[in-house]
Amino acid sequence: MPISYFWSRAFLTSRWLLWLLLICNVLGTIYGYYWYALQLEYTLLHWPAWMVVFVPDSPTASLFFSIAIAFLIFPPRSRWLKGIRALFEALAVVTSVKYGVWAVTMIFWGAALGDTLIWQDWMLTASHLTMAIEALIYVRFFIFRHTTLVLALGWTLLNDYMDYSQGIYPWLTEQLVLRLNQVRNFTVALTLASALAGAWALWQAREERKWNS
Template sequence: MNLSWFWSRSFLMNRGMLWLLFVVNLLGTIYGYIWYGNQLEDTLAHNPLWQIVFVPDSPTASLFFTLVLLYFLFPPKSSSKWINGTRMIIEGLAVVTSVKYGIWAVAMIVAGGWQGDPLNWQHGMLSVSHLGMALEVLLYARFMKAGGIAAFIGTLWLLLNDTVDYQFGVFPWLAEQLMDDLPQVELFTYCLSIFSFIVGWLALRARKQV
């Protein structure tokens, strides 16, 4: 069997594979929101309610991709502009957010470990799962209907999220060793948003019609 078959349309768009990824991503999304539980409670206690949506970055990214998998499994029968537009925006959000937070989380784990944060099996699990987020969305981008405009809209959301995170202090909790490097983390986060747009745009340009 040729290895290229494993990233072919026949393999990736097989309904069994789509259902497997849907279940894995749904469970991962739920786990992600639970993981953010303490920070969500802290934000509700000390910040305005509207900021809560900007707290759980990675699980929201995986939620977008979970919705994309639903579109693959159950393509909308209607071809209205509203339905198609909504789908493309969700796909654009899924691509840029999954690339960004997949990389960002691993970068923060590595940076924290480099500066002395004790690493354990959970850090390894989080690294593998977040890299998987970025990889899977890039594999499936070519089967999406979204284009550059949707990726741009998704990037506007990323930049808004970055601004709220670092202006109001609701960024994902970091290892204590990284708190004295917060300006550098903020700069890296903004740059990664732009990088994610470029990568996402290129991936969507290579898409095939489903």
């Protein structure tokens, strides 16, 4: 079996692999929301309840990707469901790439400033890198277009605004809090870069389809 098979549509969209991805991402999403439990409780006590939507960044990205994979398993037929599918796919790509890279950067930035890495940091590094990689791998099978990509960018920028204007950003180590302006600037720049990565991957997928047609 040639190694190229593992990059093929037949392999990557096989139902057993899609179901495995869905189960792993759903479990990761559940764990991610559990990870944010204390911050969610703190936010509900000190801010309006509606702001809690903007608190759990990575698990929400994982939720978006889970929904996108579910749509690959069960493709919708109606036009409005296809529109919903496209929106969730765009959200999945932008947020998974953004928060996958963001979390890993924060972990090693903190370590460079003197924080001690523990086993959970390595687990989070592996899981968040996987988030970013799987989104870029599966973008070629998604149906979203640039319009929905812009909507996903808008949502993610709104999340950044809420995080850093209202102080509901993911809890950081003391060393990173002292550099909060730098963290904010990096976060916004990463949002824009993630949208550009999504647009590039979308263009690459179109070119591949043209080449194979």
